[in-house]
Amino acid sequence: MRIPAAGLSLAIAAALALPSQASSPMAPAVVPYASEIPRQQHMLAFFVERFSADLASTEHVYDIDAGRGREAALRALYTGWQTRLHGFKPAELTLEDRVDYALFDRELGYRLKQLDFERQRHEQALALLPELAPLIDLAEQRRALKPVLPLQAKRLIEAADASLQARQAELQTDAAGTSPIVALRAARLLAAFREDFRQWHTFYDGYDPAYTKHVAAAYTALDKRMEAYGTFLRNDVAKAADPETIIGDPIGRDAVEAALRYELIPYTPEEIVRLAERELAWCQDEMRKAAAEMGYADWHEALEKVKQDGPPRGGQPPYVVELADEAIAWLERNGSVTVPELAKRDWRMTMLTPEYQLQAPFFLGGEDVWVAYPHDSMPAGKQAMALRGNNRHFSRAVVHHELIPGHHLQHFYNSRYNTQRQLFDTPFWTEGWALYWEFVMYEKGFAATPEQKMGMLFWRSHRAARILFSLSFHMGQMTPQQAIDLLVERVGHERENAAAEVRRSFAGDYGPLYQAAYMLGGLQFRELRRELVESGRMGEREFHDAILKGGPMPVSMVRDRLRGEVPDAPLAPHWRFYPALDAK
Numbered sequence: 001m002r003i004p005a006a007g008l009s010l011a012i013a014a015a016l017a018l019p020s021q022a023s024s025p026m027a028p029a030v031v032p033y034a035s036e037i038p039r040q041q042h043m044l045a046f047f048v049e050r051f052s053a054d055l056a057s058t059e060h061v062y063d064i065d066a067g068r069g070r071e072a073a074l075r076a077l078y079t080g081w082q083t084r085l086h087g088f089k090p091a092e093l094t095l096e097d098r099v100d101y102a103l104f105d106r107e108l109g110y111r112l113k114q115l116d117f118e119r120q121r122h123e124q125a126l127a128l129l130p131e132l133a134p135l136i137d138l139a140e141q142r143r144a145l146k147p148v149l150p151l152q153a154k155r156l157i158e159a160a161d162a163s164l165q166a167r168q169a170e171l172q173t174d175a176a177g178t179s180p181i182v183a184l185r186a187a188r189l190l191a192a193f194r195e196d197f198r199q200w201h202t203f204y205d206g207y208d209p210a211y212t213k214h215v216a217a218a219y220t221a222l223d224k225r226m227e228a229y230g231t232f233l234r235n236d237v238a239k240a241a242d243p244e245t246i247i248g249d250p251i252g253r254d255a256v257e258a259a260l261r262y263e264l265i266p267y268t269p270e271e272i273v274r275l276a277e278r279e280l281a282w283c284q285d286e287m288r289k290a291a292a293e294m295g296y297a298d299w300h301e302a303l304e305k306v307k308q309d310g311p312p313r314g315g316q317p318p319y320v321v322e323l324a325d326e327a328i329a330w331l332e333r334n335g336s337v338t339v340p341e342l343a344k345r346d347w348r349m350t351m352l353t354p355e356y357q358l359q360a361p362f363f364l365g366g367e368d369v370w371v372a373y374p375h376d377s378m379p380a381g382k383q384a385m386a387l388r389g390n391n392r393h394f395s396r397a398v399v400h401h402e403l404i405p406g407h408h409l410q411h412f413y414n415s416r417y418n419t420q421r422q423l424f425d426t427p428f429w430t431e432g433w434a435l436y437w438e439f440v441m442y443e444k445g446f447a448a449t450p451e452q453k454m455g456m457l458f459w460r461s462h463r464a465a466r467i468l469f470s471l472s473f474h475m476g477q478m479t480p481q482q483a484i485d486l487l488v489e490r491v492g493h494e495r496e497n498a499a500a501e502v503r504r505s506f507a508g509d510y511g512p513l514y515q516a517a518y519m520l521g522g523l524q525f526r527e528l529r530r531e532l533v534e535s536g537r538m539g540e541r542e543f544h545d546a547i548l549k550g551g552p553m554p555v556s557m558v559r560d561r562l563r564g565e566v567p568d569a570p571l572a573p574h575w576r577f578y579p580a581l582d583a584k
Contacts, residue, residue, distance in 0.1 A: 027060065030249060034564035036340075044093070044100035048420040050502050051081050051104070065192045066122040068133075070138040078115075082108050089569060096418075098566040102440055103424045103553055105569040110262055110580075125186040128171075128178070128233065130163035131156070131357060138201045148204055150214040157218040164229045175237050181249050183237035188508075190230045244358060244499065246480040248506030253475045259513050263428050264556035265520065266573035267581065269471050272516065275578055278466035279519060280490065283461040289455065303492045306454045307388040316373045316390065317349060321397055327400035334429055337405050337544035343412040354378045359504040361497040365402020367411050375544075385494040393455030397438065401459075405544075406434035413548040423549030427514045429479075429552045432521015437464055461491045462501075463522070466515035470505055474512045486545055507560065523554035527577040532562060 058077050062070035090101050126133060134156045140498040142148070172179060190497070201219045204211040251259075256269045267275070284299065291302035310318045328344055331337055348368040352360055354375045364370040372390055374383035400406055410433060414422055438456060447453040467484035478486075480502050487498035505515050525547075532538045538546070543562075550561055556575045560566045567574070576582060 042094060042096040042100065044088070044097045044104070045061075045418065045420045047085070048100055048104055048423055051418070052423050054081075058572040062140070064136055064139045064143065064196050066126070066189060068134050068138045069137075069144065071119060075112065075115055078111050090186050095561070095564060095566060099419065099550075099553070099557065099561050102566060102569045102571050103421070103557065106262075106571050107424060109570065110319070121185065122189065124182050125189045128183060128186040129165065129190055129211075131160040131168055132164075132190070132193065135160055135197060135463060139196050142200050142203060148208065148211060148215075150208070150210045153211070154218050156213045157215065157222050161218070161222045161225050164225050168229050168232055170239060171232070176236055177463065180240075180247055181239040184240055184247050185249065187230045187238065187240075190226055190233070191357070194226045194230070197226075198223065232425065244503070246499070246503045246506055248473055248480055249508060250474045250476055252511050256471060256474050256512065259511070261573055263426060263513060263517075264554045264573045264575070265428075266569060266576050267578070269475060271581055272467060272520070273471055275523075275581060276464045276471075276516075276519070277521075278460055278580060280464035280468070283457050283464060284490075287454060287457045287461070290450040290453040294454075299454075300492060302450075302456055303458065306393050306451050306458075307391050307494075310387050310391040313374065316371055316395070317351075319395065320349060320369065320371060323396055323399040324403050326396075327441075328404050330441070331405055334444065335541055336440075337409070337541055337548070338410065339404055339409065343404065343409055346412070347408050351375075354382075357382075357386065358500055359507060361366045361386065361500040363395070363402045365407040367408065369399070369402050369408070382496055385496040389494050389497040391455075393451050394458060396452060397456040397459045398439065401434045401438060405437045410434075410548065410552075414551060417460045417549040418551035424554075425552040426521075426554055427511070427517035428521035428524065428555055429558070430521075431514070431518040432525055432555055435518045435522035435546070436525035436529075439522055441530075447489075458492060460519075462487070462493070463519040464490050466501075466505070467519055469502070470515040473506065476551065480506060521555055524559075524575075524577045527579075528555065528559050528562070531559070538562070 033533070054077060058073050062073045064070055082105070085101065085104055088101060090098050093101060100334070138148070138153060138156065149406045175183075187274075197219075198288060201216075201223075205216050205219075206212055238247060239245065240247050253269060260267065260269065265272075286300040291297070291299040294302045294305065296302040298304070328339055331339060350370050352364070352370050353371045354377055356379075357372050360370070360372060362372050364372075372386060374386040378386065402408065407430065410430060438460060441447075442453075442456050442460075447456045465486055469478055469486050472478035473480070473483060483505075484495065484498045487493040487501060488495050491498075493501070504510070529543065533540050533543050546562060547558055550558060553561075554571075556573070556577075557566075557571070559575060
């Protein structure tokens with residue numbers, strides 16, 4: 001019903017005079033109080049947000065992977081913004097602006113180094129893709145709105161076709177000196193370019209008569225050649241025909257150490273491995289205690305008992321809701337962190353497909369929660385492992401990690417506070433925060449039964465093992481198969497689930513430190529809690545809310561921000577957060 005304009009002011013006055021239903025004890029306010037809404041952005045927040053928008057515009061146009069134009073445009077963007085940023089005087093900035101200054105300076109420097117790293121990787125792959133570079137230039141010229149020269153394009157396409165055919169013949173004769181990893185990288189680059197070049201072709205074909213007459217047939221032949229050669233590289237050279245095959249791309253020890261320094265971690269890779277061994281040993285001691293409470297002498301036997309306790313088929317979704325509500329109630333009962341009313345109800349639930357469970361055999365989370373559970377189409381063995389790997393007690397330890405107080409609560413705050421800092425996202429903050437809550441909730445008795453303890457300890461062991469296998473793999477000290485064996489023997493994984501975890505870790509969708517970031521970030525947050533909360537400098541809710549509202553950043557910078565001691569750029573590791581490594 002529409003309200004007549006003449007009566008609008010009376011209607012508003014009447015509405016304001018009515019008692020607010022949302023303010024009653026039975027209906028907590030979904031709309032936040034004014035005090036919860038930031039009133040003024042910091043000066044550099046707009047600066048960072050403008051860069052993010054400019055970056056999106058640049059990548060929108062320069063979108064051809066391995067393109068020289070893309071690299072040049074991004075390099076110009078990064079160096080230009082460095083110049084603008086360095087025009088500020090950090091000493092004259094507020095605390096929050098100094099945080100943004102230091103983080104933005106770090107981000108731009110890292111992105112420039114990544115361009116060099118990516119160029120090196122592309123050149124290695126292009127060595128297996130002769131004469132493809134001129135075609136990449138053609139695709140970029142279309143993005144630059146330059147007209148095509150049909151006869152020139154035909155010559156380039158035919159040259160690439162002949163060169164790819166010759167290269168395949170060479171490899172069919174002798175591929176012994178070709179790295180499977182580089183072959184797989186080349187196959188992926190070729191597949192991406194094939195789609196880019198298809199778009200290039202359809203832009204002209206049928207619209208430009210000269211192009212259709214001279215180029216269309218040559219393009220069709222090349223497209224078939226690229227498809228066949230890409231399949232050959234993937235299946236015959238890389239030996240990756242089976243989707244369950246695991247082929248990683250190790251970066252080497254020096255790159256691991258450089259990545260740790262970038263995340264402001266002051267320890268060497270070898271020290272991190274010792275840390276992980278220490279944490280895994282602690283978990284196994286605790287698992288032995290829980291197993292004894294269950295009446296078992298061997299923690300493996302106790303874990304086997306736990307795995308057999310799962311919801312019936314079809315019963316996992318309502319159980320997830322029950323677990324989410326339980327975690328929120330626990331947090332509010334303990335006054336641990338502010339959970340806005342809308343955050344409690346603005347997530348959705350989706351089931352992971354059988355295909356996706358080949359890489360993600362457990363829950364995933366963020367804005368929503370994704371549930372892994374058996375599907376009718378899965379072989380009986382995989383169904384059984386999915387049931388066992390997502391039992392009640394493992395799930396109870398995961399749902400709060402993925403939803404609240406973990407990833408969903410992070411997503412809620414990141415979308416509303418210091419949104420410019422999403423540019424500085426790091427798994428040490430994102431995954432570290434979610435794992436930190438596993439530490440806190442375990443220490444405060446969230447696991448009330450030995451079975452629940454086993455569930456939480458299983459995942460904690462898994463995080464320690466992730467450090468061991470991911471760093472060891474990238475330093476050339478462990479194969480994917482050895483990583484699977486580690487998860488089965490020392491953590492207690494189902495073999496199919498262990499293989500899926502390793503496959504996901506090495507598939508190329510995550511950075512080399514991503515798996516290590518869970519426990520390392522969690523340990524950083526735990527040490528920061530000891531410094532600020534357990535010392536009495538901050539209240540627990542105040543501490544947690546300040547972290548969430550501050551936005552994503554390296555945990556070392558979270559510490560500097562909360563202590564009001566932001567260092568000058570460039571940032572360098574300075575906080576040794578794991579005292580046991582320094583103990584004599």
